[in-house]
Amino acid sequence: MTRPTRPTRPIRPEPAADRAYAATKELVLSGDLPGGHLLSEGDIAERLGMSRTPVREAFLRLQAEELLQLIPKRGAVVVPVPAGEADDVLDAREAVETAAVRRLLRRGGDVPATVDRLRAAIERQREQAEAGDLAGVADADEAFHRTIVDAGGNRLTARFYAGLADRQRRMSMHALAPRPQQVAVVLAEHAELVDAIEARDADRFAVLLPAHLDGTHRPGR
Template sequence: MALATTSGTDTHTTPANDTTDAPAAPRAKRPPAAERVYAHVKQAVLHREYEGGTLLTEGELAEAVGVSRTPVREALLRLEVEGLIRLYPKKGALVLPVSAREITDVVETRLLVEQYAARKAVPAAPALIERLSELLERQREQAEAGDLAAVAVTDRCFHAEIVRGTGNEILSRLYDQLRDRQLRMGVAVMHAHPDRIAKTIAEHAEILRALRDGDADAAVEAVGRHVSWVRNLASGEVR
C-alpha cells in the first residue's frame, strides 16, 4: 500500500483559492528582437535622426538595440521593401533621401485617397468631429511648444482619422504606408519652413469646418489645397 508523503506539521492541504504563494503575474513580453530593430530604425529615419545618405551598419544597430546581427538583417530587409533604405552587401544599409519624384508620387496618391475620404465623410459622425477637434487643439499646443516632430505626428493622425472614417480597412492600411513617407517629408519641410506650421493648422481648421458644416465640396477642395503644398515646396513654389 502506498504511504502518504506528509509528515509532522506538513499535513495540511493548501486550498485551491489560496494565492498566498502564487507566482506573480508575468510581465508583458518584449517584442521580438527583429521588431525592436525595425521600430528603432524606422522611427529614427522618419524623424530624421538618421538623415538621408546615412550608412547604417549591422554591428552599430545591433549594439544600439542590444540584439544580435540576425534580427538586424531581418528588420533591414523589411525596411528595404518599404523603400526607406537600400541594402549593400558587406557594407550596410543606406538611408534613402527623399526625392522630388517620391514627393510627387506620394502627394498624387494621397490626393486620390484623402479627397475621396473627405467626400465620403460627409455627413460626418459626431465622434469624428470631436476627435479631429481634439487633434487640432493638440497640434496648436505642440506648435506653441516648438515640438516640430510632435506636430508632424499629430498632422498624420488628423488625416488618418478622416480616412479611417470611410470604414475601408484596406484603404486605411494603404494610407498608413503613405503617411509614413509623408511624416519624414513633413518633418524636413517644417524645419526648413517653420512659418508653414501656422498655415498647416489653419488649413486643418478649414477642413474641420467644412466637415462640421456638411459641405462635401468645400472639404474636398480644402484637402486638395492642403495636401498639394508639399509638392509645391519641392518644386520651389512656396505657398
C-alpha cells in the same frame, strides 16, 4: 474576477527583431542616416547587442517599405528620397483623404462623431502650438488627417496612409520648421475642412484639401 493589481506582471521582453526594426527605422526616418548610406547587419547587431539574424529581419521589413535597399553581398543602402517624392506623397495623401470623405458621406457614416474628433484634434494642435512644442504640433497635425482617413473605414487605404506619413516625416526633417503664423493658417484651414465635412460637401472638401496640403507642405509657395 477580483484582480486588484496586476499579479506579478508577466512581462514579455520585446523581441529582438522588433527592437532592431524600431531602432533602424528611427535612424532612417529621423534623417540621422543620410540617403545612400551603406549599413551592415553586423554594425547594427553589435550596436544593439544582438546577433545578425533579428537585424536581418528588420532590414527585410524596411526593404518592404522601400526605406532600405538590400544589395546582395554588399549591405543595405538607405534609399535616398527620390526626386519628386514630395509631390507623390502629397498627391497620394490628397487622393486617400478625399476618397475617405466621399466614402464616409456616401455610406452614411457617423458624421457628427467624426466632426467632434476632428475639432478635438484641432484643439490639441492649438494647445501644442501655444506651448511651443513643434514636434507636438506635427503629431497633432498628423492625428487630424489620420482621423479623416480612419473615418472612411477603408483598412487598406488607412494602412497605405500610414506609410505616407512615415515618408512625409522623413522629408520634413530636411524642411524648415513652420513659423507660428503658419500654424494659425493651418488651424484655420483645418477648421474649413471640418466645416465641409459637417456640411456633407465632399466636393468642397476635395477643392479645399489640395490647397491646404500644397500651401502647408510646399515651401516654394
